[in-house]
Amino acid sequence: MKRSAILLFGLVTYAIFFATFLYLIAFTGNLQATALAEWLPRLPALVPRSVDLGGQPTPMATAVLVNLGLVLVFGLQHSVMARLGFKAWLRQRLPASAERSVYVLLASLVLMLLFWQWRPLPGLLWSAATPVGQAIGWAVFAGGFGLVLLSTFLIDHFDLFGLRQVWQQFIGRAEGGHAFVTPLLYRLVRHPLYLGFILALWGGPTMTVGHALFAGSLTAYILVAIRFEERDLAHQLGDRYRAYRQRVPMLVPFTARPFREEDSAGIVVAADGHPTVLDRHR
Numbered sequence: 159m160k161r162s163a164i165l166l167f168g169l170v171t172y173a174i175f176f177a178t179f180l181y182l183i184a185f186t187g188n189l190q191a192t193a194l195a196e197w198l199p200r201l202p203a204l205v206p207r208s209v210d211l212g213g214q215p216t217p218m219a220t221a222v223l224v225n226l227g228l229v230l231v232f233g234l235q236h237s238v239m240a241r242l243g244f245k246a247w248l249r250q251r252l253p254a255s256a257e258r259s260v261y262v263l264l265a266s267l268v269l270m271l272l273f274w275q276w277r278p279l280p281g282l283l284w285s286a287a288t289p290v291g292q293a294i295g296w297a298v299f300a301g302g303f304g305l306v307l308l309s310t311f312l313i314d315h316f317d318l319f320g321l322r323q324v325w326q327q328f329i330g331r332a333e334g335g336h337a338f339v340t341p342l343l344y345r346l347v348r349h350p351l352y353l354g355f356i357l358a359l360w361g362g363p364t365m366t367v368g369h370a371l372f373a374g375s376l377t378a379y380i381l382v383a384i385r386f387e388e389r390d391l392a393h394q395l396g397d398r399y400r401a402y403r404q405r406v407p408m409l410v411p412f413t414a415r416p417f418r419e420e421d422s423a424g425i426v427v428a429a430d431g432h433p434t435v436l437d438r439h440r
């Protein structure tokens with residue numbers, strides 16, 4: 159009974175996450191009307207509120223404060239709950255197999271709060287004037303979200319969103335955490351998923367003040383989150399992660415400084431074919 163309940167919780171959480179992710183795409187791209195409606199006039203309004211449309215009109219200063227507050231709540235939820243110490247604390251109170259689903263559920267709820275309470279700031283900063291410019295804007299937007307989704311599968315999509323953990327407890331198999339891997343895009347940059355988000359946030363054919371606030375504050379949060387995440391990874395993987403960090407740039411491909419002999423002094427680099435399991439239970 160308890161096993162089935164945890165499995166059901168994980169499945170429902172995954173469905174909620176996926177719907178929230180789809181809403182995030184529509185929210186960020188204003189897939190409600192705007193530019194897309196010019197191309198596809200019969201496109202139904204996909205979402206009632208987006209970064210630029212449908213939100214409560216609010217004076218500028220209040221809108222900025224509310225919006226930054228929403229991003230701060232998002233950042234705090236993500237960063238606090240992703241720390242090894244917090245995970246250990248949570249596991250003393252909840253079944254370990256449900257921990258990731260709880261994180262994913264809360265992350266989705268915090269995003270829903272942001273969608274609901276976001277205040278548009280409609281001043282136009284830039285807009286692509288030509289069809290080619292608009293197409294490039296949409297390509298960056300779509301490519302960014304595509305990169306996010308692809309990166310989740312390169313790491314381990316079902317582990318990141320808690321499904322693997324609830325399934326393994328259901329079939330009575332011990333849970334082991336997912337491996338540290340560096341396939342494809344992870345050889346070009348250390349954070350392709352975050353790079354995808356940054357491209358998606360800044361892509362699209364137009365940019366308003368509100369959209370720039372959304373993109374800018376989340377980009378700043380991503381840069382902070384990378385610091386925390388890398389600190390944990392270096393703690394878990396030691397020299398292996400430090401050597402990876404030397405070889406592969408953070409977000410911009412082909413910008414790593416050349417690897418020098420002295421960089422490898424005292425460092426033992428594990429072969430890429432032998433991933434280390436990231437310990438989720440510390």
Ligand SMILES: C[S@@+](CC[C@H](N)C(=O)[O-])C[C@H]1O[C@@H](n2cnc3c(N)ncnc32)[C@H](O)[C@@H]1O
Pocket residue numbers: 309313336337338339340344348349350351352353387391436
């Ligand atoms: C939302 S994912 C983002 C992954 C990565 N920062 C990126 O942008 O592609 C965060 C989780 O992925 C894990 N992670 C980061 N790099 C990884 C890698 N190369 N292989 C496996 N897991 C990784 C982190 O430990 C963390 O639990």
